[in-house]
Structure formats: C-alpha cells, structure tokens
Amino acid sequence: MRTLGTCDEIGALYDLLVIGAGPAGMSAATRASKSGATVLLADENPGLGGQIYRGITSTPVQNRDLLGESYWKGAGIAEAFTASSSDYIARCTVWSVERAGKEGQDSFIANLTSKGRTVTVEAKQVILATGALERPFAVPGWTLPGVMTAGAAQIAMKSSGLVPAGPTVVAGSGPLLYLVATQLKAAGANIVAILETGALRDIARGLRHLPEFLTSPYFGYGLRLLMKAQRDFSIMRGVSDLRIEGEDRASAVRFSIKGRERSIKCDTVLLHHGVIPNINMANALGCAQHWSQEQQAWLPTVDENFQSTIPGLAIAGDGSAIAGADSAAVKGAIAAVAALDRLGMRSGDTNVEDARLRRDLARYSRGRAFLDYIYSPSRDYVVPRHDDTIVCRCEEVTAGQIRQTIRELDVRGPNQLKAYLRCGMGPCQGRLCGPTVTAVMADARGESPETIGHYRNRIPVKPITVGELAQSPQSESAIKAVVRG
Amino acid sequence: MYRRIDEKLLQSHQTPVLSYTFDGRAMTGMLGETVAASLLRNGVVATRTTPVSGAPRAPYCMMGVCFECLVVIDGIGNRQGCLTPLEDGMTIESQRGKRRLVEAVRK
Numbered sequence: 001m002r003t004l005g006t007c008d009e010i011g012a013l014y015d016l017l018v019i020g021a022g023p024a025g026m027s028a029a030t031r032a033s034k035s036g037a038t039v040l041l042a043d044e045n046p047g048l049g050g051q052i053y054r055g056i057t058s059t060p061v062q063n064r065d066l067l068g069e070s071y072w073k074g075a076g077i078a079e080a081f082t083a084s085s086s087d088y089i090a091r092c093t094v095w096s097v098e099r100a101g102k103e104g105q106d107s108f109i110a111n112l113t114s115k116g117r118t119v120t121v122e123a124k125q126v127i128l129a130t131g132a133l134e135r136p137f138a139v140p141g142w143t144l145p146g147v148m149t150a151g152a153a154q155i156a157m158k159s160s161g162l163v164p165a166g167p168t169v170v171a172g173s174g175p176l177l178y179l180v181a182t183q184l185k186a187a188g189a190n191i192v193a194i195l196e197t198g199a200l201r202d203i204a205r206g207l208r209h210l211p212e213f214l215t216s217p218y219f220g221y222g223l224r225l226l227m228k229a230q231r232d233f234s235i236m237r238g239v240s241d242l243r244i245e246g247e248d249r250a251s252a253v254r255f256s257i258k259g260r261e262r263s264i265k266c267d268t269v270l271l272h273h274g275v276i277p278n279i280n281m282a283n284a285l286g287c288a289q290h291w292s293q294e295q296q297a298w299l300p301t302v303d304e305n306f307q308s309t310i311p312g313l314a315i316a317g318d319g320s321a322i323a324g325a326d327s328a329a330v331k332g333a334i335a336a337v338a339a340l341d342r343l344g345m346r347s348g349d350t351n352v353e354d355a356r357l358r359r360d361l362a363r364y365s366r367g368r369a370f371l372d373y374i375y376s377p378s379r380d381y382v383v384p385r386h387d388d389t390i391v392c393r394c395e396e397v398t399a400g401q402i403r404q405t406i407r408e409l410d411v412r413g414p415n416q417l418k419a420y421l422r423c424g425m426g427p428c429q430g431r432l433c434g435p436t437v438t439a440v441m442a443d444a445r446g447e448s449p450e451t452i453g454h455y456r457n458r459i460p461v462k463p464i465t466v467g468e469l470a471q472s473p474q475s476e477s478a479i480k481a482v483v484r485g
Numbered sequence: 486m487y488r489r490i491d492e493k494l495l496q497s498h499q500t501p502v503l504s505y506t507f508d509g510r511a512m513t514g515m516l517g518e519t520v521a522a523s524l525l526r527n528g529v530v531a532t533r534t535t536p537v538s539g540a541p542r543a544p545y546c547m548m549g550v551c552f553e554c555l556v557v558i559d560g561i562g563n564r565q566g567c568l569t570p571l572e573d574g575m576t577i578e579s580q581r582g583k584r585r586l587v588e589a590v591r592k
Contacts, residue, residue: 044549046519046570051548058517063494091568133550145531145543152547155567160515160522161495162487187490248541249530267486278550393545394552396537427552427563463552463563 001082004089007117011087014040016339017110017123018086019094019281022050023074023325024317025129026081027332028339029088035340035347039086040121042112044093044462048078050131051151052325055159057082066186067158070221070325077329089114095460097126097285099310106312106342111472113464118471125312125339128282129332132275132318135297135377136436137172138384138391138399141244142271146251150180150272163189164268169253171242172273173198174375175222178229180270185232193264194229195239195255197273199378206373213367218324236262240380244269273377277319280431282308284457287315291450294372295322296382297435298454305338306331312342322372327364333357383443384436391440392433394426399440406444414438414455427463430455487525489515505575514571521547521554521566524577532556532566536583555580 004010018029021043029041049056053074061067081088092114100122101107108123134149141147150170156162163184168191170181177194185191213219229235241256245263254263276297279289287308288301299321306314316335317328334357340346384391387400405411405420414430414437417423423437424430430437434455442452460469489495503514507529514523521544524532531541533555544554547567554566557578566577 044568046568054548055517060495060500060515060517061490062496066494091570133548134546143540143542143545145541148543148545148547152545155547156487156522156525157490160518160526161490162522162526163490165486165488187494249543393542394535396535396540427555428550431550432546 001084002087004087007089007092007112007114007119010040010089010112010119010121011038013122014038014087015123015343015345016040016125016127016336017042017094017097017108017121018127018129019043019097020050020129020131020317020319021045021048021081021088021090022052022129022131022317023077023329024131024319024332024335025050025127026077027329028127028129028316028336029086030077030081030084031333031336032339033084033086035345037340037343037345039084040123041081041086041088042092042094043088043090046090048081048088048090049074050129051155052131052328053078054155059158060161061158066183068183071158074325091115093462093464094281095462095464097281097313108312111460113468116465116468118464118468120472124343126314127332127335127339128308128313128315128319129317129328130278130281130315130319131328132322133278133431134272135274135276136432137271137273137381138389138433138436139242139244139271139381140386140389141246141250143390143393144244144246145249146246146267147244147269147271150177150270151275153184153268153270154180157183157187163187164270166190166267167192167265168268168270169193169195169264169266170270170272171195171197171239171253172271172381173377174272174274175225175371176275177272178225180272181233182225182228191233192266194233194235195242195253196235196237197239197242197378197381198375203374206370206376209367209370209373213370216367216370217326217363219367241385242381243386273381274375275318275322276435277321278431279319279454280429280457281461282315282319283454284459284461285313286310287313289454291448292321294369296376297322306335307338312339314338323365323368327361330357330360330364334361382436382439384440391436392421392423392426394428394432395422395424397421397423397433402437402440403444406441411441412445413453414441415453417441418455424455429457429461486528486530487522489526503571503573505571505573505577507577508579514573516571518571519567520556520558520564520569520571520575520577523571524556524566531579533580534582539582
C-alpha cells in the first residue's frame with residue numbers, strides 16, 4: 001500500500017477505484033491489486049477500517065476482550081490491504097463519479113477532494129463500498145445534545161477510547177444495541193437501562209428462518225450476547241411512545257410500558273434500531289434501487305457479482321444489503337474478481353477461488369432473514385406518531401408539517417416535498433430523513449414505500465466549497481454556459 | 486459528556502497531549518482524537534446552533550453522515566468535526582446559526 005498524503009499524489013488513471021475503506025473496500029482493493037490491477041482506494045475517515053473496524057490500526061483500546069474478536073478480525077483485513085500494492089488516500093471525499101468513454105467500454109471520471117484540493121481521476125472500474133448507516137430514529141427530542149446513535153458511542157470508544165460519563169439509557173432494538181451496551185458497560189459506562197422498542201409483529205415470519213439461523217456462525221455468538229445482556233442490565237421490553245426530554249440537552253427519557261407512563265433521568269441517550277445501506281452515492285450516480293420488505297430499506301439493485309445497473313460499477317458490502325462485516329469482506333472480493341474479469345486481468349485458479357468465495361458468502365448469509373424479521377423496526381418508530389417530531393434534522397421539518405403538506409397539496413413523492421418544505425435539502429442531503437419521509441408519505445397516502453419512492457440524490461454527494469468545485473476541469477461548453485460574451 | 490475509559494484498558498504508553506481552543510476556552514486533546522470526540526470529552530454540550538431555529542445541536546452519528554458536528558476550524562466553517570483529526574493549536578469555534586454574507590466578506 002502506498003499512502004497518499006494529498007490529492008496531488010493521485011495518479012491520472014487507475015484500473016479500479018474503490019470508495020470506502022471498510023471490510024468490503026479493503027478486501028476488494030487487496031484482491032484486485034493481487035492480479036496486477038492498479039487500484040486507488042479513497043476514504044473520508046482518518047484511517048482504515050470503515051465504521052465496523054473504526055480505528056483498527058490506531059485504536060487506543062488495547063484490551064482485546066473489550067472490543068471482542070469480531071472487531072480484531074479487521075486487523076487481518078487491514079494488514080492484507082497494507083501489504084498490497086494499492087494506492088490509499090484517507091480524509092478524501094469522492095463527490096462525483098460519471099460514466100465516460102464510448103458505449104460498451106467501462107470508463108469513469110471521478111472528482112475527489114482532500115484538504116481543500118480537488119483532482120479528477122479516470123478509472124476503468126469502480127466499486128462503491130460505502131457501507132451502512134443507522135436507521136433514522138425520529139422520536140420527540142432526538143435532536144437534543146446528549147442524544148446519539150449507539151453506533152456513535154461505539155465509534156467514540158473504538159477510535160478515541162471514550163465512554164459516556166453520566167447515566168446513560170440505551171434504547172431501540174437489534175443485535176448492535178446489546179453489543180454496544182455490553183461493551184460500554186465493560187469499559188466503565190453507567191448504563192441505567194436498556195429500553196427495547198422492537199415489534200413482536202414480525203416474529204412469526206422470522207421463526208420460519210430460525211432453523212437456518214441455528215446453523216449460522218452468528219448463532220452461538222448472538223445467544224451468548226443476549227444472555228449476558230439479560231444478566232447484566234435492567235431491560236425493559238415493549239417500550240412504546242419513547243420521548244426524550246430536556247431544555248438545551250437531554251435530561252430524561254419518557255415512555256409507556258404495559259400501559260404505564262415512566263420516566264428515567266439520564267444525560268446520554270443512545271438510539272439504535274438497525275442499520276440500512278448508505279445509498280446516497282449509488283442513488284446520485286443513477287444506479288437503480290428497490291425497496292426491500294425484508295430489510296425495510298432501499299437497496300441498490302445488484303447482480304450476483306454485486307454489479308449495479310451501471311456496467312463497470314459495483315456496490316459491495318453493506319452498501320448493497322445489510323449482512324455484516326464478514327459477508328462484506330467476501331462481497332468485496334467477489335466484486336473485485338468480477339472487475340478483474342471485465343478488465344481481462346483475472347489470474348490464479350478461478351474455479352477454486354469462485355467456489356470458495358460463494359461458499360463463504362453462503363455461510364455468512366445463512367439465517368440473515370431471521371435477524372431481519374425479528375429485529376424489524378417497530379412501526380411506531382418508523383412513522384413518528386407525534387406531529388411535533390422533527391423528521392429532517394438539517395432543515396427542522398416536522399412530521400406534522402410533512403403530513404399537512406401531503407394532505408393539503410396532494411404531494412405524491414419525496415422530491416416534490418423538497419420543493420415545499422426543503423426536507424432533505426440540508427447538508428446531510430437526506431441521509432437522516434429520507435427513509436422517514438418515505439415512510440410518513442406511504443402511511444399518509446396509504447401506498448407502499450415502493451410506490452412513494454425515495455429522494456433522487458445529486459452530485460456532489462457531500463458538501464464541498466465553491467473553491468473545491470471550481471478546481472475540477474471545465475469543458476468549453478460548460479464555460480460557455482455561464483460566461484457572457 | 487464523555488470521559489476516557491480506564492487507563493488499564495488503554496495502551497500503556499502515554500498519549501501525547503495537544504492543546505487547542507474552543508470558543509476561546511483552552512482545551513486539551515489527545516493525539517488520535519477527532520475534533521468531535523475531543524469536544525465531547527472536554528464537556529462541550531452543543532457544538533453548533535441550527536440555521537433555521539437556532540436550536541443547540543451536538544455530534545449525533547460520529548461517522549460523517551448527520552452533519553450535526555459542523556464547527557468552524559481555523560476560520561473555515563462547515564467542517565465535519567467527527568471526520569477531522571484534532572491538531573495541536575487548532576482554533577475551533579461553534580457554528581452559530583446561518584452565515585451572514587457581510588461577516589464572511591469581512592473575514
């Protein structure tokens with residue numbers, strides 16, 4: 001691996017551009033460079049690992065048990081990548097990728113910005129490994145300081161060795177919720193309660209997939225985690241109508257349980273009810289996407305090699321469907337092998353490798369549907385019940401405003417709603433409100449999320465300055481379009 | 486607010502200490518911290534106020550997607566604190582409401 005300190009060290013042409021340095025991205029880059037492809041891996045974080053292996057090469061946490069073996073697996077993936085011949089640039093934002101070249105020929109032009117400098121790179125193949133983000137959890141008070149996602153607290157621990165200092169409530173559902181609570185407690189945090197908001201609605205459907213899950217490599221691990229959580233924490237199940245109270249910061253959570261109103265004082269609230277693919281870049285580049293009932297999320301449409309509907313552009317890892325870090329690493333390798341095939345550079349015993357990759361993928365996918373169904377987010381927290389709940393955090397648009405606008409102006413899709421309310425038009429570009437807006441609209445209109453659709457994202461996929469934009473090369477026609485005379 | 490976990494669980498060698506300011510107050514940082522993580526550890530409650538209502542906000546996702554941790558670093562606004570490694574001598578300010586063109590031009 002050659003670490004590039006600035007954009008100016010980036011080459012003009014690569015066989016493969018990989019975006020994202022999590023398990024999928026690192027594995028893809030490692031595999032492609034092994035066959036002699038020139039690879040650039042660009043990532044916006046300070047170091048390797050993505051979020052699941054955040055800080056894997058630099059974490060101050062040296063007690064291995066604290067973050068667990070599943071975290072340290074990332075060290076092997078990072079080592080293999082470090083030993084590869086790839087170019088790697090950290091703190092670099094890829095804000096556009098566009099098709100170039102003739103029909104039938106894979107070629108892309110990407111704009112990358114790092115430390116205020118922008119460069120344009122040509123790549124024959126592109127793999128998006130942009131990972132996942134936590135499903136928005138729009139409840140009253142979720143914008144107050146002191147409220148974070150459970151994943152955020154885990155990142156603070158992995159990357160900086162920090163834990164919440166005061167009484168902390170963890171609320172939501174899903175395996176990560178229990179993992180984070182257990183890790184934080186072991187690191188000395190004061191977790192006063194776990195509030196389980198999960199719905200029992202989908203358990204029946206999930207049970208059909210239980211036999212398969214029993215053979216999953218995650219079965220034993222998950223069971224031990226749940227048993228430990230059961231022992232160590234005060235877990236309250238069937239929590240409804242969760243609200244966070246406080247003036248300028250969170251001071252308590254209030255909720256209903258078994259028909260009774262309860263309140264718990266705390267200064268940190270960690271929310272989590274599952275992760276969803278981070279689809280902004282795929283969406284902005286024009287990749288087709290579809291609604292997944294199972295994952296209750298939009299997924300970019302990919303084939304068995306994780307190729308998107310744009311030839312030469314693949315989406316590997318949790319960015320195309322949630323299946324976890326082990327699966328992401330395998331998907332990255334599969335996408336890399338497919339890219340090598342397209343480049344005509346595939347080397348080694350292809351049959352043996354294909355068989356191994358498919359076997360690994362099947363192993364890590366086994367029983368995923370069970371988790372998807374039993375940890376399906378509760379409807380109450382997908383469609384905010386209270387009208388004053390902020391849905392779009394950036395532009396401060398409430399559920400009530402959205403419902404009223406849909407009703408009075410017969411709004412049919414999220415893009416139209418942007419024009420009326422500006423929701424999804426702040427700096428996060430709909431990452432934190434997109435799923436909720438679709439859900440509220442589907443609920444209000446009595447239609448399916450698929451019919452309602454999702455925001456159409458645009459490049460630049462991350463905010464950049466005018467100065468950074470102006471550094472990208474300008475064509476004759478583009479100049480003529482804006483310059484008089 | 487956040488604190489460092491027990492030193493026994495951390496690396497044995499001393500982490501170098503950095504100094505910086507937040508809204509004029511002197512703060513200490515650890516090498517390897519991001520700006521957002523360091524502010525949380527130093528007890529900063531809100532890192533910005535919103536351009537719409539002026540409500541206080543603080544880091545929410547710590548992974549670059551929510552943009553709640555936007556701060557002004559060395560005079561440059563809209564910087565994502567959770568993606569920016571802390572550096573010695575940084576001047577960090579909370580980002581208050583929306584920018585005003587006149588102020589931006591005077592700078």
